[in-house]
Amino acid sequence: MRDKCKLSICAIMRDEGCYLMEWLEFHKLVGVERFYLYNNNSVDNTTDIVIPYIQTGEVIFHDWPLHPGQIPAFEHCLKHYGRESEWIAFIDLDEFLFATEKNDVREVLEEFKDYPGVVVNWLCFGSSGHIKRPKGLQIENYTKRAPDNFQSHQVVKSIVRPEKTLGSAGTPHEFTYLDGLPVTESKQPLLGGSRTDISSTKKLRINHYKTRSQEDGDYKTRRGRPTTLQPRNPQLFKAYDRNDVEDLTIQRFLPQLxxxxxxxxxxxxxxxxxxxxxxxxxxxxxxxxxxxxxxxxxxxxxxxxxxxxxxxxxxxxxxxxxxxxxxxxxxx
CATH class of the missing domain: 1.20.58 (Methane Monooxygenase Hydroxylase; Chain G, domain 1)
Structure with a gap:
């Protein structure tokens, strides 16, 4: 067994090669030590990009042709790699997890070591007016998001303690636990579901680049959902392309990235x-x-x-x- 690390990420991905290196290097900056990546039928250069990270042991890589495959991938990760990490965050390639004020997510997680899991709210970023995919980094190109009261900001993703986690609760957002309940960043128990009553991102947050450019949004619609065999609603881009608030919080990491x-x-x-x-x-x-x-x-x-x-x-x-x-x- 590999040395136990403090924080890992598990994610399933498909054709994210153009964004993958940014996502990996960003999360390394904020304290992630290992990545469990499940490649879901990518036809781009994903494999070429990830090889050096596999060689260093930073990435554990699986070809994962199963579709829908996200929930089985999460279950596989918990079963086979759960003992290798104190915490595993289950997020997507269009999501950037970081501490709002501190530089290292692990430092914040120290406050929650007595709980089986911590849930983190989304902040949904729009296209910032980009029709075509722009050159450069996501965190630099997409700076405008939905307002604070946007309903989807109540959606959460989970960071779990594997030793206290039974498995997925059937969605990519929530898990079942051996004992106790996951908590929000204000240490309020989440009684069920994948939403909080009030969105809070004072300690931890996820920048969710759900739409990216119009070009990216169109491709995501054609690609379909990773959790079901159903296609995406073509109106999804319009619903999430909100650019009401300029939010540059993540850009303090830009020089290092x-x-x-x-x-x-x-x-x-x-x-x-x-x-x-x-x-x-x-x-x-x-x-x-x-x-x-x-x-x-x-x-x-x-x-x-x-x-x-x-x-x-x-x-x-x-x-x-x-x-x-x-x-x-x-x-x-």
Whole structure:
């Protein structure tokens, strides 16, 4: 069994490749140590993006073709990985969980260690007027949300203590527990259902980018629901495309997130370059000045470059030696 971590996330995903790295790196910033991801028939580049995270042990990855598959995925996660985490948050790829004032969600969860679960309210963000999918980050592009009294803000997602959790209650929002009830951030027991009477996001919140752009919304409608075999209502985008309030709370993480993503991109580019060089050992020239080499990544690349040069020299020597042997054998 892997080392027990404080906070993990379980999510099912489909064709979220263009948003996946942002989502992963953001949640790493706010204290998530491990991700249990269930790939539900993606046809984009999801697998390519997630491979480096699998290699580091940050992501546990399952191909999950079952449809509808969200509830079975959550059940599978609790059964097989429940003992590996003190807390598991069950959210989606269009949801960003964070502490409203503190930087680390784990610090807030310390207040709730005597409860089997904590529920967190949504805040639903609209398209911010984007018709086409804009370049850049979600948390930078989508800054406007529905008003505080928007009815869907009463919807919750759950962060559960697996050791005290029996399983899903049949929806992606709520769970059943061995003993006791989950509580809101104000420590009020949630008596049932997936909604609170009053939305509260003073300690914890989920920015729910439910619509994203019109282009994204149209695709989500065609894709259908992850929990049923029913298609989505085509009017869903219009109902949730509310842009009444500008909310920049999450953007305090933006500088760190951009740095993390830039570093991840550099490492990926170096690894791709090295792989290319291994495949074409006769083409070992590339311009170091073209890249912003930093610290260990720079040293690693230079060492590998030198090693490849030595290998090339040895290959040339071996080829020369074999040619010599072959010539002599022909002379005999």
């Amino acid at each position: 951009k740095n993390a993503l830039a570093e991840r991109e550099r490492v990926l580019n170096y690894e791709l370059l090295l792989n290319q060089q291994y495949k074409t050992p006769n083409q070992l020239v590339f311009d170091y000045q073209k890249y912003d080499m930093i610290d260990s990544a720079n040293n690693k690349l230079k060492r590998s470059f030198k090693q490849l040069q030595e290998i090339q020299k040895e290959l040339d020597k071996s080829k020369s030696w074999l040619d010599h042997i072959e010539d002599n054998s022909l002379m005999v």
